[in-house]
Amino acid sequence: MANPHLDHHLALLAHLRGILLAMGEAEQISDESHALFLERFDELLMSLPNIPEDRHLGQDLICQVFHRYPQIAHLVPRDLLWFFGGDCLHFMPDDEIALFQELDERRYEAEQNGLPFDWNQEKQLLALPQESSKH
Structure with missing residues (x-):
């Protein structure tokens, strides 16, 4: 069954992944673990449609974006912070x-x-x- 709410957030995650990928391609990141981080991000994109209630990985990854990539923190869609909740709410x-x-x-x-x-x-x-009100 289609879930527009989940689909909306999956699209936002895909957009954020594109930003992260572009940072790596532009060599703005010197950390060798960037590729591993993207792999974990891909795992989230693959598992979330099947287990939408299992959001702990998403909470962890979104919080890591703020800590690992502060230069793009302003580009993280606010909807994702709310969607994953938990520690993500500290950034709202x-x-x-x-x-x-x-x-x-x-x-x-x-x-x-x-x-x-x-x-x-x-x-x-x-x-x-x-x-x-105008009087």
């Missing part, structure tokens, strides 16, 4: 955590009611500044 400010919590609640409610849910559209709606 409280207001961002609140936004993703609201998003998850809306997604859950839509799923319970059999309604479609567009994660990106809802995220954009939630990120809009609240209109102040």
Whole structure:
């Protein structure tokens, strides 16, 4: 059964992997363990569709991206931090955590009611500044 929520995050992981690969190809990384890190990243991409509940490897890898590659920390999709949770949440400010919590609640409610849910559209709606009342 298709899972748009999981597919969205797998696409973000693939994008992040592309960034990591490009760093290695541009020789911006002198660490010999970069290839091993990419292998572990590939393992995550392969196993996550089959065992989506098993996110501990993802938590570990995303946290390692912040520690090993701080120069690309700003390129890590925020959705991945929320998706993997755990220690990844240490890299998110409280207001961002609140936004993703609201998003998850809306997604859950839509799923319970059999309604479609567009994660990106809802995220954009939630990120809009609240209109102040004009008198």
